[in-house]
Amino acid sequence: MAVYTRLGSEDMAGIIAAFDVGTLVSAKGIAEGVSNSNWLIETQDTNGEARRFILTMYETRTDISDLPFFLGLLDHLAAKQCPVPRTIHDRDGASYRLHEGKALALIEFLPGVSVSEPTAGQARAVGAALAQVHLAAADFPDARENSMGLKAWQELLGACGHDGLESIDPDLARLVEHELPLIASHWPSNLPRGVIHADLFPDNVLMLGDKVTGLIDFYFACTDVTAYDIAVTHAAWCFNADGTHFQPELSGALLEGYEAVRPLLPEERAALPILARAAAMRFLATRAYDLMNTPDDALVTPKDPMAFARRLQFYADAANEGIFVR
Numbered sequence: 001m002a003v004y005t006r007l008g009s010e011d012m013a014g015i016i017a018a019f020d021v022g023t024l025v026s027a028k029g030i031a032e033g034v035s036n037s038n039w040l041i042e043t044q045d046t047n048g049e050a051r052r053f054i055l056t057m058y059e060t061r062t063d064i065s066d067l068p069f070f071l072g073l074l075d076h077l078a079a080k081q082c083p084v085p086r087t088i089h090d091r092d093g094a095s096y097r098l099h100e101g102k103a104l105a106l107i108e109f110l111p112g113v114s115v116s117e118p119t120a121g122q123a124r125a126v127g128a129a130l131a132q133v134h135l136a137a138a139d140f141p142d143a144r145e146n147s148m149g150l151k152a153w154q155e156l157l158g159a160c161g162h163d164g165l166e167s168i169d170p171d172l173a174r175l176v177e178h179e180l181p182l183i184a185s186h187w188p189s190n191l192p193r194g195v196i197h198a199d200l201f202p203d204n205v206l207m208l209g210d211k212v213t214g215l216i217d218f219y220f221a222c223t224d225v226t227a228y229d230i231a232v233t234h235a236a237w238c239f240n241a242d243g244t245h246f247q248p249e250l251s252g253a254l255l256e257g258y259e260a261v262r263p264l265l266p267e268e269r270a271a272l273p274i275l276a277r278a279a280a281m282r283f284l285a286t287r288a289y290d291l292m293n294t295p296d297d298a299l300v301t302p303k304d305p306m307a308f309a310r311r312l313q314f315y316a317d318a319a320n321e322g323i324f325v326r
């Protein structure tokens with residue numbers, strides 16, 4: 001379920017008429033995604049050609065003041081041949097519009113599907129695409145603070161509380177209370193920073209075979225430690241879904257793909273073990289908070305924090321075993 005707002009056909013036709021994309025043929029709500037409402041839009045242009053777009057309506061989780069950063073970043077990366085969708089500007093040149101108080105953007109439709117059991121070839125391609133984004137974003141002029149950084153995890157996990165974490169799993173509070181201060185005190189301050197995606201999970205990558213056709217959902221993109229983005233992607237791609245099995249061949253391929261485009265500095269490589277623990281903590285924190293704060297009758301099913309607690313435990317156990325050495 002990810003259509004939170006009902007748009008009648010007249011509303012939809014009016015919205016699409018604000019863009020120079022032809023006339024509306026169909027609009028279908030997209031089930032995937034949890035944050036925003038998305039529709040697959042088909043239009044017919046003046047030559048009779050069919051065209052496809054994604055219409056996104058930003059719901060409460062996305063701050064409208066961040067949209068110029070997110071949408072400007074897509075245009076910047078697309079102009080540098082990164083596999084990201086362009087934004088379609090309206091007839092007045094704006095990258096987003098307001099409809100009854102909510103922001104809307106029309107985005108290029110990209111082909112491809114999200115993989116659920118990646119192969120090494122796919123992990124390699126994703127690593128390369130991530131490095132391409134990091135290089136291409138180097139001269140993006142805007143910056144955005146990471147709203148999901150260490151301070152946010154501390155607040156979210158603090159709000160869950162010791163007993164709350166124990167109610168999720170008897171060992172979870174102990175793990176968090178051991179790891180969180182350790183991550184805070186070892187967070188590297190000397191590494192290259194830049195624009196990062198910060199949420200490059202398989203469901204945010206469209207692929208055709210081994211080719212990355214689209215990196216999407218840049219709504220956590222921000223300015224932070226570049227290598228942290230590799231750690232996030234590593235945590236998201238290199239385990240089975242519930243985090244019980246690390247997949248070394250995916251890990252090796254992801255790093256190899258990344259370094260074929262942007263070789264890591266020795267200090268970035270050295271920081272990967274702690275950054276991986278941080279990445280696992282980030283998703284553990286938001287998932288634990290959401291699990292404890294989502295009403296039972298909510299339309300979305302909360303994701304399992306333990307899938308990332310297991311990754312965190314794995315990274316903590318593996319800290320000195322060189323899993324990031326290729």
Ligand SMILES: Nc1ncnc2c1ncn2[C@@H]1O[C@H](COP(=O)(O)OP(=O)(O)OP(=O)(O)O)[C@@H](O)[C@H]1O
Pocket residue numbers: 002030032033034035036037038054085107108109110111203204214216217219
């Ligand atoms: N540019 C695009 N081209 C093709 N399909 C897209 C595009 N953007 C989004 N989609 C489709 O829409 C779905 C939802 O998009 P997205 O992940 O951005 O939603 P969201 O609710 O913002 O995300 P999340 O659940 O990660 O918070 C994707 O899974 C994908 O199927």
Ligand SMILES: N[C@@H](CCO)C(=O)O
Pocket residue numbers: 199201283286287303
């Ligand atoms: N990728 C996040 C959801 C927020 O985008 C998760 O799996 O917890």
